[in-house]
Amino acid sequence: MSEAYLYFPGCNIPYRERGYEVSARAVAEKLGIELMDKPFTCCGINVEPIDEFAALLYSARNIAIAEEEGMDLVTLCNGCYKTLKVANEKLKNDENLRNEVNKKLKILGREVNGDIEVKHFLDIIFDKIDDNAIVKKVKARVAPHIGCHAQRPSEYVDFGADIKIDRILELVGSTSLKYKDKDKCCGAPLLALSEEMGMTIANNKLTNMKEAGAELIVTMCPFCQVSLDTLQVKIESDFGEKYDIPSMYITQILGIAIGIPYEKLGIEENKTNPEEIFKKDL
Template sequence: MAEGELKYFIFLGCAIPYRVSAYEISTRKVMEKLGVKLEEMPEFNCCGLPMDPVSHEMMLLLAARNLCIAEEKNMSIMALCPGCAGTLNKVNTMLKNDKKLREEINEYLKVDGLEFKGIIEVKHLIQVLNDDVGLEKITAAVKKSLKGLKVAEHNGCHVLRPKEYMGFDDPEDPKVLKALIEATGAECLDYMDEAQCCGAPTAGINDKIPLQLSREKLTHIRDVGAQALITICPFCHMMFETNQMRIERMLNEKFGIPTLHYPQLLGLALGLSPEELALDELRVKPTEQLKQIGI
């Protein structure tokens, strides 16, 4: 790797290729603009998180296998989904620090010729943007300031919690995504219960609680006058965007809050077109917001 060159395996996870391609499209476009190289990860599998409630061991094995694949090329992982980033990062740390657990897992991995060595890192997209690319470089790359646009952010639990493993931001008062949003010129508003869960993980078990949780967050976001919501998680995005009209119908509300993946917002500021950033995939159209910023 040339000095100063940023290069990662992009970890797509399952939800993004399944139904949130706009997040992937806009991420690739933005990273290309910022000079970050992304390589496809061969034969990766589910990060492991969905299996943790069924079998902790299964989760560890799924995550460890992904880590081994990245280690073979000695390349760190950048995940787009906070669930994947959180899980892979947690297992990476656990296996690096706990010799007994590492030996146990390596014993299993051996049957497929794999071994965990502990030589790479796992980061979420916003960590790469904040820590490796840096706010300075991002600000310098802005071609079209989004000044005047007022938005709110929603991080998604697993980039923040448990703090013991993620730890790069304060889960009680997260600042990294806000700073990244403000680098585009847009204003990022504070609102009540900012770091609260969107409810998505319970969607397979209960059909009402997740919608009630998302409704509550959308209400708080509407109350402070945000013109758009910015997310960095495919599941949160499905709750706030894909399901927004369903929430409106079911719970008799009116929101009309366009919800963008952060790289879509950043992309607009970097001079990319709405088409390039797959903004047409949004159900709640940001027509007025785009007009306001002159796009």
């Protein structure tokens, strides 16, 4: 019997990081998880620095759609997860705020009541994976990066992502490495303000991963993947470094381990190519 969630794609994944969604849908199908679609809008994260209440309204509209369907929301994007999760908890626990928001949503014929939960896809698949699901071991020295918004603000969003991603990597046969500043930012949020600063932070992250002996990076956030995968060649050029550490999503490495064909996991969308690492396993 499958379990079903409303899938919130966010803005970045459908247009820039399609491999994440491709692999997540393939993994979900394999594990008996149904991801259903609705006409969602932006979660509001980009509006938040300018107008927190407006950002809350963005989230509230999406939450109201999920409540109408009576289904929990699941997202792949850490930024969307943080924004929707914080909004949902605030709306559940602050009646005055909820009433104020509902006055605005009434224009759209919607309201929020605090009836659903917001989850990260990692949290869902963690509960579905055990040794019996693994059909192919993927032996690699992995530097996992869980990102900021799956950890902070901890009172709202922390679901033990660091422990869960390490456990999944252990199950698939990989070694999860400890490295300097493992829980620090990848630099992605700063790229729009200062590309130099954002790339400097990403360069420091890649340096620490390389020094720990990483042969593969595993991410769970599209913005982190942009920093560590998409921009890796530019970082190497600008900083005179050579990393050559492929980066892929947790759904992609897990997909291989549970028997999904390599070519059905969107890995060709990645900018760094992990194929050499997996040749012995393909």
